[in-house]
Amino acid sequence: MQVIVGVIPDGYKGVASFFGLKGSVKEGMKQMQGFVNSNDPTARFFFNEAAFYYCYLLFYIQNEPQQAFQFIKQNKLDVINNHLFAYMTANLALNNKQTDYAESVIKNRSAAPGYLDTPVWDYEMAFVKIHQLQLPEAIFYFERFLHRFKGAFYVKDAYQKLSWCYYLQGNMTAAENARRQLLKKGNTLSDADKQANREAKTGEYPNVTLLKARLLNDGGYNDAALNVLAGKMTTSFTKPEEQLEFNYRLARIYDELGRDSDAIKAYNATIKMGESSKEYYAARAAWQTGLLYEQAGRNTDAIGYYQKCLSMKDHDYKDAIDQKAKAGIARCKGQ
Numbered sequence: 001m002q003v004i005v006g007v008i009p010d011g012y013k014g015v016a017s018f019f020g021l022k023g024s025v026k027e028g029m030k031q032m033q034g035f036v037n038s039n040d041p042t043a044r045f046f047f048n049e050a051a052f053y054y055c056y057l058l059f060y061i062q063n064e065p066q067q068a069f070q071f072i073k074q075n076k077l078d079v080i081n082n083h084l085f086a087y088m089t090a091n092l093a094l095n096n097k098q099t100d101y102a103e104s105v106i107k108n109r110s111a112a113p114g115y116l117d118t119p120v121w122d123y124e125m126a127f128v129k130i131h132q133l134q135l136p137e138a139i140f141y142f143e144r145f146l147h148r149f150k151g152a153f154y155v156k157d158a159y160q161k162l163s164w165c166y167y168l169q170g171n172m173t174a175a176e177n178a179r180r181q182l183l184k185k186g187n188t189l190s191d192a193d194k195q196a197n198r199e200a201k202t203g204e205y206p207n208v209t210l211l212k213a214r215l216l217n218d219g220g221y222n223d224a225a226l227n228v229l230a231g232k233m234t235t236s237f238t239k240p241e242e243q244l245e246f247n248y249r250l251a252r253i254y255d256e257l258g259r260d261s262d263a264i265k266a267y268n269a270t271i272k273m274g275e276s277s278k279e280y281y282a283a284r285a286a287w288q289t290g291l292l293y294e295q296a297g298r299n300t301d302a303i304g305y306y307q308k309c310l311s312m313k314d315h316d317y318k319d320a321i322d323q324k325a326k327a328g329i330a331r332c333k334g335q
Contacts, residue, residue: 001021001023001028002023002024002025002027002028002031003023003024003025003028003029003032003057003061004023004028004061005021005022005023006023006024006025006028006326006327006330006335007023007025007061007323007326007327007330008021008023008323024330024335025061025062025327025330025331025335026330026334026335028057029057029061029062032050032053032054032057033054035050035054036050036051036054036071048082048084048085051071051075051077051085052084052085052088054071055068055071055072055088055092056068056088056092058071059092059095059096060323060324060327061323061327062327062331063291063324063327063328063331065092065096068092069089069092069093069096072085072089077089079105079108079109080108080109080110081109081110083109083110083115083116086105086106086109087120087121087124089102089105090102090105090106090124091124093105094124094127094128094131096220097217097218097219097220097256098220099128099131099132099219099220099221100220102124102128103125103128106121106124106125106128109121119144119145119148119149120145122141122142122144122145122148123141123142123145123149123154123158125141126138126141126142126145126158126161127161128219129141130142130161130164130165130215131215131216131218131219131220131221132219132221133168133212133215133216135165135168135169138161138162138165139162139165139166142158142159142161142162142165143162145158146158146159146162146181152185152186152187152189153186153187153189153190153193154186154190154192154193155182155185155186155187155193156182156185156186156187156188156192156193156196156197156200157186157190157192157193157195157196159178159179159181159182159185159186159196160178160179160182160195160196160199160200162178163175163176163178163179163182163200164205164206164211164215166178167205167208167211168208168211168212175205179200182196182197182200183197183200183201191316191317191318191319191320192317194316195280195316195317198278198316206245207237207239207242207245209228209229209232210237210242210245210246210249212225212228213225213226213228213229213249213253214245214249216228217249217252217253217256220256222253222256222257223257225249225253226253226257229246229249229250229253232246233246234246234247234269240273241277241279243273244270244273244274244277244279244281244282245279245281247266247269247270247273247281248266248267248270248274248281248282248284248285250266251263251264251265251266251267251269251270251285251288252288254266255267255288255292260292260296263288263292264289264292267285267286267288267289268285268289270282270285271285271286271289271308275308275312276312277315278314278315278316279315279316280315280316280317280318280321282312282315283309283312283315283317283318283321284309284317284321286305286306286308286309286312286325287305287306287309287321287324287325287328289305290302290303290304290305290306290308290309290325290328291328293305294328294331294332299332299333302328302332303328303329303332303333306325306326306328306329306332307325307329309321309322309325310322310325310326
């Protein structure tokens with residue numbers, strides 16, 4: 001709670017203040033680290049839950065994904081027989097663009113009788129397959145998730161990705177059907193569902209080239225993603241939103257490949273072009289640039305980009321991106 005309140009989005013600050021909640025990322029992480037490393041019987045009893053929270057905080061708030069995976073390895077967390085740890089590791093791997101590792105964890109978890117049978121594994125595997133552009137397999141897992149899942153979160157997101165799969169196959173009848181289901185089912189409480197709903201309402205589909213590059217890059221297949229964009233320039237795309245996305249996709253690929261100067265140049269082009277857009281690209285570009293400067297030890301420059309990120313209003317994924325930017329500022333200031 002200390003950590004999360006320390007990076008709470010602006011939209012929820014009033015509620016936090018009403019209940020007298022105050023937070024500090026630095027103090028919260030210190031408490032968590034002390035707890036997971038403690039030999040106290042109570043700490044040992046709650047170790048599994050604490051480890052779960054700690055890894056997510058390392059990954060998303062501290063922005064130390066390798067530290068999270070190192071913690072999993074050093075503590076020999078059982079990702080085969082403990083499905084909580086298996087889910088956490090696969091989910092973090094997917095979000096860290098380690099798609100092959102995520103697939104291995106999902107496939108190698110214990111299938112012994114007695115485990116909770118949950119559709120979440122289909123949802124995770126569907127993302128493995130769509131990032132590999134294995135479209136028939138992705139369709140199978142998204143459809144099975146949507147058939148079995150009885151909740152409302154990430155339903156619109158799943159229908160969006162299912163629609164994309166059919167769209168990339170050229171099956172527009174099935175793509176449109178998935179979109180109709182998207183608009184009718186699920187809710188818009190999560191950022192991913194909000195974005196999916198907004199896109200569906202436009203009636204537009206992503207540019208095929210940019211969509212393929214995005215999916216490959218999201219999966220960590222950056223050389224393949226760069227090949228998809230080979231020979232393309234901003235002027236290769238006619239729509240302003242496609243030009244904006246092209247700069248952002250190129251920046252993300254350069255970033256992942258360690259080409260920092262090229263990445264920063266493309267990120268700045270994205271920010272300049274899209275800081276008043278409802279798309280998330282410019283805000284995410286500002287955050288990513290701040291991260292590059294933070295990693296280089298240039299904290300003043302990093303804070304400037306994090307603040308620029310926070311200054312952008314009314315875009316997709318705002319709460320999630322703002323939280324990352326606030327965590328970055330807190331780290332740079334040692335708070």
